[in-house]
Structure formats: structure tokens, C-alpha cells
Amino acid sequence: MRNKKIKKGFDQLSLIYDWISRLIFGRQLIVAQDYFTDRIKEGSSILIVGGGTGKSLSAIFKHHSLSKITFLDISSGMLAKAKEHVIKYHGELFGKIRFIEGTYEHLPKTETYNVIITPFFLDCLDDKVLGDTLTVLHGRLENNGQWLFTDFNVPPKPVFIKWFSKGIILLFYSFFNIFCKLGIFRLPEFSKHFSRLFDQPQETHYFLRGLLVTQLYIKSAPLKSQVYK
Numbered sequence: 001m002r003n004k005k006i007k008k009g010f011d012q013l014s015l016i017y018d019w020i021s022r023l024i025f026g027r028q029l030i031v032a033q034d035y036f037t038d039r040i041k042e043g044s045s046i047l048i049v050g051g052g053t054g055k056s057l058s059a060i061f062k063h064h065s066l067s068k069i070t071f072l073d074i075s076s077g078m079l080a081k082a083k084e085h086v087i088k089y090h091g092e093l094f095g096k097i098r099f100i101e102g103t104y105e106h107l108p109k110t111e112t113y114n115v116i117i118t119p120f121f122l123d124c125l126d127d128k129v130l131g132d133t134l135t136v137l138h139g140r141l142e143n144n145g146q147w148l149f150t151d152f153n154v155p156p157k158p159v160f161i162k163w164f165s166k167g168i169i170l171l172f173y174s175f176f177n178i179f180c181k182l183g184i185f186r187l188p189e190f191s192k193h194f195s196r197l198f199d200q201p202q203e204t205h206y207f208l209r210g211l212l213v214t215q216l217y218i219k220s221a222p223l224k225s226q227v228y229k
């Protein structure tokens with residue numbers, strides 16, 4: 001039921017999403033989610049979850065025209081926009097991308113990936129769903145695989161920036177709640193869930209005074225003693 005409302009909301013928003021994001025944040029959301037794409041290794045199989053209108057595909061193609069890409073999004077409206085974007089700017093690569101409508105539960109059952117990208121997607125999930133989603137996706141990431149996480153963030157200081165960021169995020173959730181009925185009003189605890197599954201992020205970069213964060217996580221291979229247990 002919750003997912004149906006989210007899907008319906010993002011279907012409606014797909015018509016104005018890029019326009020609004022550009023009006024409020026300029027190019028910063030795109031710059032943030034593209035920041036680590038040049039670190040993706042050649043020939044990787046890539047899973048993008050919640051890729052929206054598909055703008056981040058351009059940055060991936062810039063470095064990796066031959067990558068295998070699975071583009072997963074719950075919203076058919078967003079997927080239609082993403083397909084339009086690829087056809088318009090990268091027509092020859094259209095056949096290389098598999099578009100899947102749905103959640104992680106709709107991914108082919110045994111498939112694993114070298115790279116998982118979650119660009120401004122995990123903020124749509126409450127703490128419980130976030131925990132489940134990260135656990136399942138982590139299981140789909142190959143050992144030594146890369147996870148590119150980008151989302152909103154509350155910088156701890158200075159105090160003025162901290163409260164200003166909280167205000168912006170509250171406004172942003174109020175807007176999305178009107179359309180998508182997310183039922184969330186503050187960011188889930190991303191780092192708590194990532195630290196359960198990964199060592200420290202290999203790199204972190206902030207944008208807009210810390211309001212946006214992007215992090216590169218690497219899945220470490222299990223120790224030999226764990227493998228043979």
C-alpha cells in the first residue's frame with residue numbers, strides 16, 4: 001500500500017522533478033550523485049536504484065560506455081523519463097540498459113553486481129525499510145564491490161548551518177509527503193545502517209555546506225576463516 005502511494009506520487013512528480021530540482025539546487029544534486037562515477041572499474045555490472053529521470057546515466061556513459069547497467073525505479077513515470085533521456089542523448093547505448101520497474105524485490109533473484117548506486121533514493125525509506133533494503137542490496141554486491149551513496153545530510157556544526165539544513169530537509173519532506181505519502185519527516189540514520197555492513201567509507205565528499213553528502217563504500221571480502229566455516 002505504502003509503495004503504491006510512493007509510486008503514484010513519483011509518477012506525478014516525474015513531469016516536474018528535474019525542473020524543481022534545478023530551480024532549488026541548480027546542478028548540485030547531479031554533481032553530487034556523479035562525483036564518484038569515475039571510480040567505477042571498467043566492465044563493471046552496475047545497479048542503480050531509484051535513478052529517477054536518469055540524468056546520472058550520462059556521467060556513467062562518459063567513463064564506461066561498455067558497462068552492463070540495471071536501472072531500477074518504482075515509478076513508471078520516472079522510468080519513462082529516464083528512457084527518453086537515454087534515447088535523446090545516448091541512443092546507441094539504449095539496448096545496454098535494462099530498465100526494471102519496482103523495488104529490490106523485483107530484481108532477478110540470483111543476480112549480483114560490482115557496483116550499486118543509490119542517488120537520493122534511501123531518504124524515501126523509513127528506518128526499518130532502510131535496514132532491510134541495505135541488507136538485501138549488500139548481499140547482491142560482489143566482494144570488493146563499490147557502493148556509491150549520495151543523499152541529504154545534516155552537518156553537526158556550525159549550529160546555524162545544522163538547523164538551517166534541518167529546516168530545508170523538513171520542507172523537502174513536507175513537499176514529498178503531499179505527493180508520495182512517505183510518512184517520514186526526518187532523514188533515517190544512514191551511517192548507523194552502513195556501519196553495520198561496511199567498514200568506514202573509503203571517501204566522503206560534501207556539497208552545499210554539508211547539506212548533501214556522497215560516500216564511496218567498498219564491500220570487503222570475508223576473512224578466509226569466515227569463508228570456510
Ligand SMILES: C[S@@+](CC[C@H](N)C(=O)[O-])C[C@H]1O[C@@H](n2cnc3c(N)ncnc32)[C@H](O)[C@@H]1O
Pocket residue numbers: 006007010029033049050051052053054055072073074075078102103104119120121124
Ligand atoms: C528523490 S527521487 C531521486 C531521483 C534521482 N536519483 C535524482 O536525484 O534525480 C527518488 C527516486 O527513488 C524512486 N523510489 C522511491 N522508492 C523506491 C523503492 N522502494 N524502490 C525503487 N525506487 C524507489 C522514486 O521513484 C524516485 O525516482
